[in-house]
Each structure stands twice: as structure tokens, then as C-alpha cells.
Amino acid sequence: MTAIQFLAAFLLFNGHDLLAGGFVLFNVVVLADVVAIYDLRAVRLRERLAQLRVDLDVAHTDSVTGLxxxxxxxxxxxxxxxxxxxxxxxxxxxxxxxxxxxxxxxxxxxxxxxxxxxxxxxxxxxxxxxxxxxxxxxxxxxxxxxxxxxxxxxxxxxxxxxxxxxxxxxxxxxxxxxxxxxxxxxxxxxxxxxxxxxxxxxxxxxxxxxxGEPLPAYVRPAVRRRTTNGDDESVDRR
CATH class of the missing domain: 3.30.70.270 (Reverse transcriptase/Diguanylate cyclase domain)
Structure with missing residues (x-):
């Protein structure tokens, strides 16, 4: 049951008390309008979240292969x-x-x-x-x-x-x-x-x-070339 449906049922069973005071009825109508606005915002929020999920799927999916x-x-x-x-x-x-x-x-x-x-x-x-x-x-x-x-x-x-x-x-x-x-x-x-x-x-x-493993970033510009010429050259760690 939505908030508006609840208000309608409430008015149906308690209308005689509410109608006794126009001020109370006015506030109920205003409340119904506020609830309707929040319902609309909730719908838009759900739509936005659904679009974000679609965007996220697109961001994680290759456009050519679908992988x-x-x-x-x-x-x-x-x-x-x-x-x-x-x-x-x-x-x-x-x-x-x-x-x-x-x-x-x-x-x-x-x-x-x-x-x-x-x-x-x-x-x-x-x-x-x-x-x-x-x-x-x-x-x-x-x-x-x-x-x-x-x-x-x-x-x-x-x-x-x-x-x-x-x-x-x-x-x-x-x-x-x-x-x-x-x-x-x-x-x-x-x-x-x-x-x-x-x-x-x-x-x-x-x-x-x-x-092999890649050399650490600090090894430059000279490197150990044992694998290419058999010499164990010094390593510049600047």
C-alpha cells in the first residue's frame, strides 16, 4: 500500500472526525501533496540508480567482444x-x-x-x-x-x-x-x-x-648484464 492509498483509507474510516475541522483536512491534503512529491522523487531515484548500473556494466564490458x-x-x-x-x-x-x-x-x-x-x-x-x-x-x-x-x-x-x-x-x-x-x-x-x-x-x-623478473625501478642507468655477456657488471643504484 502506497502512502496515498493509506491516506485515502484513513479518510474513509475517520472522515467524520477530520471534516469537523477544515484546518485538519487542509493539513491532510497538504501532507498528501508532500507524499506525492516524495514518491515522484523516489521513482526518479530508482531510475537514476538503474541507469548507473547500466553505465557501470558498460564501463566494465568491452564494446567489441562483450568480455x-x-x-x-x-x-x-x-x-x-x-x-x-x-x-x-x-x-x-x-x-x-x-x-x-x-x-x-x-x-x-x-x-x-x-x-x-x-x-x-x-x-x-x-x-x-x-x-x-x-x-x-x-x-x-x-x-x-x-x-x-x-x-x-x-x-x-x-x-x-x-x-x-x-x-x-x-x-x-x-x-x-x-x-x-x-x-x-x-x-x-x-x-x-x-x-x-x-x-x-x-x-x-x-x-x-x-x-626472469623485471629489474627494480632504482636500477639505472647501468644494469647487470651477466645474462648477455657473462660479465657481472656493477649496478648503478642512483
Whole structure:
């Protein structure tokens, strides 16, 4: 029952007392007007909140693929701190050539087909996101080997461009963060992906020796070049 309906019922059963004094009836009418104004404001507030929810969904959704955006992926990793998380970073091979041959509209269609295949590789509770450009991520609690197998099966299905079947070619980096910092796993998976891209292997799992860690920000301009020339040079920590 709304406030106005309540007032109407109240007047129906108590009208003889209220009508005895015009002043009282006047105040009841004024009160009804005030309630109507607040009801209108409540409706507008609900409409505004609904629009804000829509805007929030748009802000967290990629316009081309419909996937989550990088911000949402990073939030998921932050919330997963302390738990076992596996991250896969997937980057399209030859995206520049695809755009040049099939226009950017064709490139967007290719990205959408890739997004659909990544969603096929995902399980309930996983998150698939477009990190930006032609780079994607899949965040899961599954074992890295199981994730690699799921991705291989889903990406084995070719896509169609201009009526011609085209294989989906990507480079994938996978990293497991067992109870550590899952946010770091995103950067490590990214480095493993670039290793896969350089070697042409398709998929690589993060290797701390091979992929290494980025040097701290304070190391500049000289760095330790043992890995390149075998000498252990001094490090300038200015």
C-alpha cells in the first residue's frame, strides 16, 4: 500500500472526525501533496540508480567482444589474493596483417570469434577479459596443464573470414600463482606469452629462469648484464 492509498483509507474510516475541522483536512491534503512529491522523487531515484548500473556494466564490458575489461580482470586477481590462481594471456599473431587485409571491421570480427572460443575454454567461475588491443586473459583456479588443454581444443576450431576458413593463430603464456600474489601472475603470464611469440611455440608456461623478473625501478642507468655477456657488471643504484 502506497502512502496515498493509506491516506485515502484513513479518510474513509475517520472522515467524520477530520471534516469537523477544515484546518485538519487542509493539513491532510497538504501532507498528501508532500507524499506525492516524495514518491515522484523516489521513482526518479530508482531510475537514476538503474541507469548507473547500466553505465557501470558498460564501463566494465568491452564494446567489441562483450568480455570484461582489464580493470575487472585486475579486480578479480586482487580479490583472489592468497588463493591458487592460474592466468593465461593470449595474444593474436599477425593482427596487423588481418586488419590490413580485411579492414578493421574484419579485425573486430576476428577478435569476436576469438573471444567466443576463449569463452568455450572457460568453466563456471572463470573470467575471460580483453586486456586491450589484441590481448586477452583467462583467469581460473584450474591446473595450468588442464587450462592449456582446454585452450588448445577451443582454439583448434577455425574461424571464417570472407567465406574462407582461417585458423586461429595466437601466442599464449600461462602462469600459476599458488597462494602467492595472483596480480604478479598476470605480468609473468604476459612475459611467457612473449617468449612463445618469439619462439613460435604457440604456448609457454612461465619459467622464472628463462623469463626472469623485471629489474627494480632504482636500477639505472647501468644494469647487470651477466645474462648477455657473462660479465657481472656493477649496478648503478642512483
Amino acid at each position: 570484461a575489461v582489464r580493470r575487472l580482470a585486475e579486480r578479480r586477481l586482487f580479490e583472489a589474493a592468497g588463493s591458487d590462481v592460474t592466468v593465461a594471456v593470449i595474444d593474436v599473431d599477425g593482427m596487423h596483417d588481418i586488419n590490413a587485409t580485411h579492414t578493421h571491421a574484419g579485425g573486430d570480427a576476428y577478435l569476436l570469434s576469438l573471444a567466443e572460443r576463449l569463452c568455450c575454454a572457460a568453466e563456471p567461475g572463470d573470467l575471460v577479459a580483453r586486456l586491450g588491443g589484441d590481448e586477452f586473459a583467462l583467469i581460473t583456479q584450474r591446473d595450468p596443464v588442464a587450462l592449456e588443454q582446454s585452450l588448445a581444443s577451443a582454439l583448434a576450431i577455425p574461424t571464417t573470414m570472407d567465406g574462407v576458413a582461417r585458423p586461429v593463430r595466437v601466442s599464449i603464456g600461462i602462469c600459476r600463482a599458488p597462494g602467492g600474489d595472483p596480480h604478479t601472475a598476470l605480468g609473468r603470464a604476459d612475459r611467457a606469452m612473449y617468449t612463445a611469440k618469439r619462439s613460435g611455440s604457440g604456448t609457454e608456461h612461465y619459467d622464472p629462469v628463462r623469463d
